[in-house]
Amino acid sequence: MTVLALIDLGSNSVRLMVNRIHDDGTYEVLDRRQETVRLSAGMGDQKILQPDAIERTLEALKGFKKICDSIDEQVTIRAVATAAVRQAKNQDEFLKRFEEVMALPLEIITGAQEATFDFIGVANSLSTENALILDTGGASTEIVLMLQNKLIQRISLPVGSVNITEGYLEKDIVSAKSLFNATLLLQDLFHDLPWLNQAKHLPVIAIGGSNRTLAKISRRRGNKLDLPIHGYHMSRQEVSDTFAELLGKNKAERIDVRGVAKTRGDIIIGGLLPLVLILEKIDSSQVIFSQSGIREGLLFSAIEEHTNAPVIMPEADQLTIDQD
Numbered sequence: 001m002t003v004l005a006l007i008d009l010g011s012n013s014v015r016l017m018v019n020r021i022h023d024d025g026t027y028e029v030l031d032r033r034q035e036t037v038r039l040s041a042g043m044g045d046q047k048i049l050q051p052d053a054i055e056r057t058l059e060a061l062k063g064f065k066k067i068c069d070s071i072d073e074q075v076t077i078r079a080v081a082t083a084a085v086r087q088a089k090n091q092d093e094f095l096k097r098f099e100e101v102m103a104l105p106l107e108i109i110t111g112a113q114e115a116t117f118d119f120i121g122v123a124n125s126l127s128t129e130n131a132l133i134l135d136t137g138g139a140s141t142e143i144v145l146m147l148q149n150k151l152i153q154r155i156s157l158p159v160g161s162v163n164i165t166e167g168y169l170e171k172d173i174v175s176a177k178s179l180f181n182a183t184l185l186l187q188d189l190f191h192d193l194p195w196l197n198q199a200k201h202l203p204v205i206a207i208g209g210s211n212r213t214l215a216k217i218s219r220r221r222g223n224k225l226d227l228p229i230h231g232y233h234m235s236r237q238e239v240s241d242t243f244a245e246l247l248g249k250n251k252a253e254r255i256d257v258r259g260v261a262k263t264r265g266d267i268i269i270g271g272l273l274p275l276v277l278i279l280e281k282i283d284s285s286q287v288i289f290s291q292s293g294i295r296e297g298l299l300f301s302a303i304e305e306h307t308n309a310p311v312i313m314p315e316a317d318q319l320t321i322d323q324d
Contacts, residue, residue: 003030004302005068006295007061007079009106011040011138012162012267013209014057016064017295018071021302025309031067035060036263040084040139040162049088058101065102078298080107082114083140083160109294111156115142116314117297119151122205123312124300125292126231132199132282135207135293136274138162138267143278145199151314153195159186161210161271171266172251179247182270186277196282203286204279207293209264210271214242215289216259230291236279239287243269243276 001022008015018031037057042050068075079102085091086108098106109117118135122128123146133144137160145153165171168182190196206212215232219225246254247269255265264271275287304311 002302002306003071003073003075004299005064005075005077006298007064007077008294008298009039009057009061009079009081009085011082011084011140011160012036012038013138014039014060014064015295016067017299018068018075019299020073021299021306023307025303025307025311027299027303030071033064033067035063036261038138038162040160041166043084043088043139043163044166047087047089049084049090049094054094054097058097061098061101077102077104078107078302079104080109080294080298082109082294083111083137083156083158086111087139087158111140111142111158112154114140114294115144115154115156116151117294117301118142118207119144119146119154119297119314120300120312121292121294121296122146122207122290123149123151125296126205126288126290128203128205128288131203131205131288132196132278132284133205133207133290134211134275134278136160136210136271137208141274143193143196145195146205147198149312152198153193155193157189159189159274161208161267164270164273165267169270174247174269179269179273182273183277186274187281190278190281196278199282199284201283201285203288204275204282204284205288205290206275207290208271209261210268211275211287212289212291213260213264213268214239214272214275214287217242217257218259220258228291229289232289234287234289236285236287239279240276243272246272 005018016033019027021027129149135142139160141157215229251265
């Protein structure tokens, strides 16, 4: 039996999941936390992590460490960082600060590894075998083509809810011009992925806080709060209608929509734009929301490594080869 704490240091949020893994491959979640830290805020073209963003992140990590230290069992901690730290020119400084606070090194995973862990998390927690996985983070978006529960293609694009907003969109009322420019950026990126044609008409499995906001809005409006977000379905039409509604509001009005977190009101348009456009690109009629992503991918990878339980995994070379 192993207690494994997983920390996912993203560009917008930092997340902790503490799990007890049993010898038969089953597991139980002991604790789950999330803090919005906006680590990638203000990085700009210089790709410099800002002092206030670093301090916010380290404060959240101190709280996570207290949680891990309070557990009356030996806890193994694995911490990974994604796009913000991956892109940062002052990366070394941040890694040093992290190790001082957490007393362990921070692992920076590539975009391809991030996409791979997304695949592992989804494939082992949802019954859908054929889909296009879309994980929209704060500073990157991972796309994975999954056919018959196999990882076929993957890529990490350097755009997400925070840097799309900071680079193209107003945080209050979004103008037609800025939305058009952001749309052109994403359409150009998608155009360079000919393998998206293999995903025509497949459902999109959506990961990430901005995407899950759609499910939260839908559940409240449909009085479906008894349904979990993981596995929740929305039609493309409902996604488009909700996006259009949010687009027509200012920041204060968006926050007033039930299901939209106060910390997400300024970046929700940029966060949802990749999903709206990918649905159009592959002519998909359905979105399935997943709460399994990087952390769950890391968890199932650990289960596969330490037990004999059957786990859906990609080919061995796809765990290491970077295809960004």
